Structure formats: structure tokens, C-alpha cells
Amino acid sequence: MSNVSxxxxxxxxxxxxxxxxxxxxxxxAKIIVYTLLLAWSAFVLFPIYWLLITSVKTAADxxxxxxxxxxxxxxxxxxxxxxxxxxxxxxxxxxxxxxxIISLAATALAVLVGSMAAYxxxxxxxxxxxxxxxxxxxxxxxxxxxxxxxxxDWRIVLVVGVGxxxxxSKAVASRVKVPLANGDILxxxxxxxxxxxxxxxxxxxxxxxxxxxxDTHLAIILTYAVVNLPIVIWLMYDFFNSIPKDLEExxxxxxxxxxxxxxxxxxxxxxxxxxATTLLVMILCWNEYLLALFLSxxxxxxxxxxxxxxxxxxxxxxxxxxxxxxxxxxxxxVFMAIVLQRYISKGVLLGAVKG
Amino acid sequence: MSTDMSSASExxxxxxxxxxxxxxxxxxxxxxxxxxxxxxxEVEPGEFLVLLGPSGCGKSTALRMIAGLEEITSGEVIMxxxxxxxxLPKYRDIAMVFQSYALYPHKTVAENIGFPLKxxxxxxxxxxxxxxxxxxxxQMETLLERYPxxxxxxQRQRVALxxxxxxxxxxFLMDEPLSNLDAKLRGFMRAELKHMQHELGxxxxxxxxxxxxxxxxxxRVAIMKDGELQQLGTPAEVYTNPTNLFVAGFMGSPPMNxxxxxxxxxxxxxGNDKIFLQGAQEGTAVTMGFRPEDADVVEAGEGRxxxxxxxxxxxxxxxxVTVKHGQSILTIKMPKDFVVDxxxxxxxxxxxxxxxLFSTSDGSRxxxxxxxx
Numbered sequence: 239m240s241n242v243s244x245x246x247x248x249x250x251x252x253x254x255x256x257x258x259x260x261x262x263x264x265x266x267a268k269i270i271v272y273t274l275l276l277a278w279s280a281f282v283l284f285p286i287y288w289l290l291i292t293s294v295k296t297a298a299d300x301x302x303x304x305x306x307x308x309x310x311x312x313x314x315x316x317x318x319x320x321x322x323x324x325x326x327x328x329x330x331x332x333x334x335x336x337x338x339i340i341s342l343a344a345t346a347l348a349v350l351v352g353s354m355a356a357y358x359x360x361x362x363x364x365x366x367x368x369x370x371x372x373x374x375x376x377x378x379x380x381x382x383x384x385x386x387x388x389x390x391d392w393r394i395v396l397v398v399g400v401g402x403x404x405x406x407s408k409a410v411a412s413r414v415k416v417p418l419a420n421g422d423i424l425x426x427x428x429x430x431x432x433x434x435x436x437x438x439x440x441x442x443x444x445x446x447x448x449x450x451x452x453d454t455h456l457a458i459i460l461t462y463a464v465v466n467l468p469i470v471i472w473l474m475y476d477f478f479n480s481i482p483k484d485l486e487e488x489x490x491x492x493x494x495x496x497x498x499x500x501x502x503x504x505x506x507x508x509x510x511x512x513x514a515t516t517l518l519v520m521i522l523c524w525n526e527y528l529l530a531l532f533l534s535x536x537x538x539x540x541x542x543x544x545x546x547x548x549x550x551x552x553x554x555x556x557x558x559x560x561x562x563x564x565x566x567x568x569x570x571x572v573f574m575a576i577v578l579q580r581y582i583s584k585g586v587l588l589g590a591v592k593g
Numbered sequence: 594m595s596t597d598m599s600s601a602s603e604x605x606x607x608x609x610x611x612x613x614x615x616x617x618x619x620x621x622x623x624x625x626x627x628x629x630x631x632x633x634x635e636v637e638p639g640e641f642l643v644l645l646g647p648s649g650c651g652k653s654t655a656l657r658m659i660a661g662l663e664e665i666t667s668g669e670v671i672m673x674x675x676x677x678x679x680x681l682p683k684y685r686d687i688a689m690v691f692q693s694y695a696l697y698p699h700k701t702v703a704e705n706i707g708f709p710l711k712x713x714x715x716x717x718x719x720x721x722x723x724x725x726x727x728x729x730x731x732q733m734e735t736l737l738e739r740y741p742x743x744x745x746x747x748q749r750q751r752v753a754l755x756x757x758x759x760x761x762x763x764x765f766l767m768d769e770p771l772s773n774l775d776a777k778l779r780g781f782m783r784a785e786l787k788h789m790q791h792e793l794g795x796x797x798x799x800x801x802x803x804x805x806x807x808x809x810x811x812x813r814v815a816i817m818k819d820g821e822l823q824q825l826g827t828p829a830e831v832y833t834n835p836t837n838l839f840v841a842g843f844m845g846s847p848p849m850n851x852x853x854x855x856x857x858x859x860x861x862x863x864g865n866d867k868i869f870l871q872g873a874q875e876g877t878a879v880t881m882g883f884r885p886e887d888a889d890v891v892e893a894g895e896g897r898x899x900x901x902x903x904x905x906x907x908x909x910x911x912x913x914v915t916v917k918h919g920q921s922i923l924t925i926k927m928p929k930d931f932v933v934d935x936x937x938x939x940x941x942x943x944x945x946x947x948x949x950l951f952s953t954s955d956g957s958r959x960x961x962x963x964x965x966x
Contacts, residue, residue: 484695487662492709492756493683502712506699 286568293318293561300557318558330563333544338570339455340540341523344462349516351463352470353478355427357504359420359471360478361486366423368416370407377403424475431468435528443532453535461529466519473518477511478504513581521571541567611638611796612673612763614659619668621654621820628654630820632668636764637812639794641787645807646817647843652800653768655817659798660766661685672763688757689766692773694749696741702728702752703737709760727759730789747778754786758793765790765797771806783809804844808832816840838956841882841949847913849882850923853953864918866898870950873961878953881963885926888943890914890933896940902933916941 248256254266263271292300294314305311322330381399384390442461443452451457481504489499527542534543541563548560614636621629629651636642644652657663659670661682669678677685688709696705703724704711710720728734731751741749750770757765770786771779787810790797801807807814808828816823816831816839824836835841841849852868854861856877860869873879893899900916900923912931915924916939925941933939945963952959 482693482695484691484693485697487660487682488689488691488695489697489708489712490662490682491660491685491687491689492712492760494708494712495683498712502708503697507697 289561318562337541343459344523345520347463348466352467353474356471356474365417370411373406453538462523473515510581513578517578615671617669620666622666641797641812643807643811643814644800650817651820656800686763688762690770692769694753706755727755731755767799838951847924852881863898869964871964880951880953882949883943885924887947888925891940891942893938896942902937
């Protein structure tokens, strides 16, 4: 008999918290983990359940509540659904269609432009001179002042401005070089998103007001696309960087043009990244409230505005109607997540598999 | 070539006769860093040239410049009659095999192999036939529908080769194509690669840091260090007649043995023994070298100098005796039944004609020779 085969007697604590064999979970740990998971699920899912039952409650049930179980605590009624989809359907439908148009268009625009920018940043080395950029900004500012404050003819300003910029960039920027790299450009772009939207919402409002584009789809689409561009660039830059450069170089040597390389090699490989980015931007656009509040009044109103409006009617807070609208709002996002989920989980695995 | 090749690929074969590849005074600067210095190589039509050197010596950069993936700071690359120095990679008619194989993970083996023809607009039917031919050449015709992730390292390597040969390019460039394979497979693929290059007769430039690969594959080897060409010659030439200390130390496994000393009264002092030299100036610091297979372990006092045995390793076909002498460790190849003890005092004998002398200061080869007294 050797000592090796002898397993020491284990205490109760050890038996509860030591795995019975390699790769298995200790019984004590199992209990704790599943309790936590159940509690968290309840915590997350309860609001959705609450939404569902509130949407079928009458005003009296809501005010006399809380009631939890339909048919037992209260009798469900579809009055809120009827009101929003039959009696008052035009408002709901318009907001819904607005939200769909704006989210889809803004997402498409942001992903298209953003992924092109990200690809360029990931693959082409830029070395802009900070001095040239500063000279450009100074000349531009001076030109704007000249036109708007002093009323100089814009054609003269344009000619003089181009001349001055050319002269200074030749005279100064060619001697003093403060080179920037792709990392600087990327950070500058991301920094746009660090800025809180509330800071820029008034200037944006005034800008669209002056071109008479308030309460139009286009205004909101453009704003959403620009606001989400940094996120697209940031995510897609990382993604494009993770595609081995060898693949594109090999395609080039094999005789493919840039466009062909992009279509045949880069695009299929970045499908997962594009799906994830699209979903994220789509959700951000779908839920956006602040900018929509400023830029839309009636015609271009989106769903979040409609939900918020239920809060401020003369009839008090319409919890039941609000629940209906929120449920309807959740549906397309869940649907998109299910459709795109396939690509996203594939994207996560892509990096893990060698070759 | 087999006679049952389709007419399409047959004409392809005929149109691509091997081309000469001239690299003239090629330089690469990265800011202040001079990565490739005045590289001058004429690769003969159909030649297998190996660029050999330690990592960071500029060999991969040189290859990428020839491929057109890296801009050339100064110098010229001529393919056949054509100056391609500033020509886009796709117009150079070059196929490259990457260390990572660079297979497209979302394409099947067949699609990978056929890609060069697809992007150049070869009709589908002709392309399919060419894919079959190329795949057959690397014994991959049964795995055409697989994806790269379902293949072993050796199979991926074959797909990369098939993709390179399908277009019958004027030149092959290979960037350490075997270094991701395990030792056994590497030896096998090496032989296959050499055979295939011989059969196709395509001018090939092959980059590696492995001197055995270079010796076995190359018609000529170009050895580089710090961006500079050290020596260009056949494997036998660079092995038996190295131009400097670096080349001598880089070629051979185990590498050449070196003993340093300063010449005084016609000899250098090695422990208690003297080794006499002729043709070198008094007072020069010299490094004497001899190959492990050119020396013998003999009784103490009977060789040119004495040393202590450090260890002896039986490798199967021979015994490697390592002796320690002062600071230097020397290795000598002895027959497999040779037996010595640790810390035994032995003599080291070598033929004066098979030794090399270098200047310690700049590594250049000296005209001096070892003499017997």
C-alpha cells in the first residue's frame, strides 16, 4: 500500500465546495451560482413582465394596484391596445414609421461612411502636419469673420484665403513639422463622442433652423449618422486591424484591384464586425431621445418622443398606453438581434481560431 | 510536364518561360533606419535563389520590395526586360507564398487556388480545369471543397503553393514558407518544393533564416546581415569559402569553431600551446576557425592544442564532442562509437588547410594560413 492512493477524509466544507472531479462543479458552488443567476434573471425580466401586464390593465387596476397576476388579481382588457392601434392609430403609426426610416437610414449612412474611414485608417499611413491643420483653421476662421461680420464679398475672401493658406503652408508648414499619425486622427474622431450631446444640441438646432430643416427626417438622419460615426469608426478600425494584412497583399499580388480585394477578401471577413456595429448603432438611433426632442416637433417625431409624451398629457400619466408603445418599440430590436446574433457570435470566435 | 494537361494550361505553360530578375542598388530607408543597403543581385532565369540571414537583417523587406508591397527608396528591379521598380504588384506577374500562407478563410480550397484566375477574368470552365491541374500537382485534388480551417499545416502549405503555381508567374517569391511546419513535415515539404521548382523552372527567390533550408534548396545563397549582402554564391562556395566571420559562423550546424588570439612572433597562444600562422601582420587580433567535421579529438599533447572535455552527445550517426578551452566552447564531430569522459584532457588536431583566419576587428577573411611550425 502506497500513500499515493490514499485520499484524505474531507470535511463537510470541503465536500461542499471542492469539485468532486476535474471539470465538474462543487455542489455548494452550484447552488450559489444558480441562485445568483435566477435572482438576476428575475431582476432583468420582471420589468418586461410588468410592461406586458400593465398594457392590459385598466386605469382603475393600475391605480388600485399593485396587481401581479392577470385573471386572478385583475381582469385584463385590451383597451390601451385598441386605443393606440384602432382609435388613435395615425399618431402611433407615424412615429413608428418615422423611427424606422430614421434609424435604418442613419445606421446605413453611419456604417457605410464610418467603415470606409476605418478601413483607410487601418490600412493607409497618414502623416498630416499639425501646423498645416492649424493654418487651415485660422485662415478659415478669419475668412468666416470677414464674410459674416464685415460683409466682404465671399468671392474675394475665397481667393485671398486660398492665397494666404497656400503661402503660409509653403512658408511655415514645410519648415516646422509636427507630424500626426493615424492614432491621433482616430483619437480625435473618438473624442467627438466623448463630448456630451447636450453641449452641441443648441448649435445643431440653430443650424437646422437657419436652413429650414427642422422637423424633417433628413435633419435627424444626418445628425444621428454624424453622432454615431465615431462609434462605427472605432469598432470597425479594430475589426479591420484584426484581419491579417497578408490576405490583402496576397490578393494584390494575385492581380486583384483594390475594389476586388475589398469585395472578395475584406468584406466577407468583416461581416461579423459590420453586423455587430450595425446592431449597436441601430439600437442607439432607435432609443435616442435628446436630439430628436430638439429636432422634431410633429412630422418627424420618433417613438421615444411619443413615449415621453404619454407622461405629460392632461389626463395624467397613461401607464397602460406607455406600456403598449414600449412593447411595440422593443420588438424590432429583438428581431434584429436574433437575425444578427448568428454573425456576432461567429465574429467573437473568428479571433480564437488560428489561421 | 504530363501530356494530359488541358490545352488552356498548356499554352499558359508555354508562354511563361523563366525570366531573369535583376535587383540593382536597391535601398530601403525607414526614416533614419537603413533597412536594405545597396542590394545587388542578378537572379538567373529559372534559378532558385535563397536570401538567408538572421531575423531583422532586411531579407523580408528586400523580398517585399521585389514584390511591390514595399516602396523602394532607391535602386531598380528589372524583370526580364521590364523595369518594374515602380509598378503595382498586380502588374509584376509574381506569385508569393507567405509564412502565414495567407489563405482566404472564407473560401474553399478550390476557390483559394482559383482566386488569381478569378480576379484576372479567366472564364469559369477554364479556371476549374486549371484548379484541378494545380491541385493535382500538390496532391490536394481530393480536398477541394474543404475550408482552410479544416486542413492541417502541411495541407494549407500545399494550397498556398497551388495558388502560386496556377497562374504560371514569371517569378515565385517565398517568405519563410516552411517555418510554421513541424520538423518532420518541413523536411518533406522542402524536398517537394525543390522538386516542384525544378519541374516548373520558374525563377524563385526564397527567404529564410534557416541555413539548412538554404543549403538544401538553393542554387545560390545570398547571405545578408544588417541590410547588407555579405556573400553570394553556391551553397558549397559559401560553406567552404566564406568571405567573412559572419558567413563562416552562420553556415553549418553545429557552427564553425572560433579561437581568438593576437599574433606575436608568428603564432597565437592557445592555452599552453602555440599555433603558427603565416601571412598575417604581427600584432593583429585574429580569429581562427575550423569546422566541427574537419577536426579530431586525439590524446592530450598530440594535437595542436589541449582542451578539457565538456560533454559528449551521441546523435545517432555521430558523436558531438564539446570541449572547453578558456572562454570558448568548441564542438568536434567524431564517429558514433567514440567515447570520452567528462573533464578528460584531450588534444585537438585539425588540418592546416581546412582552417580559416579572420580579422577579429572587422571580421574580414585574412589571406593568412595555419602552418605546422
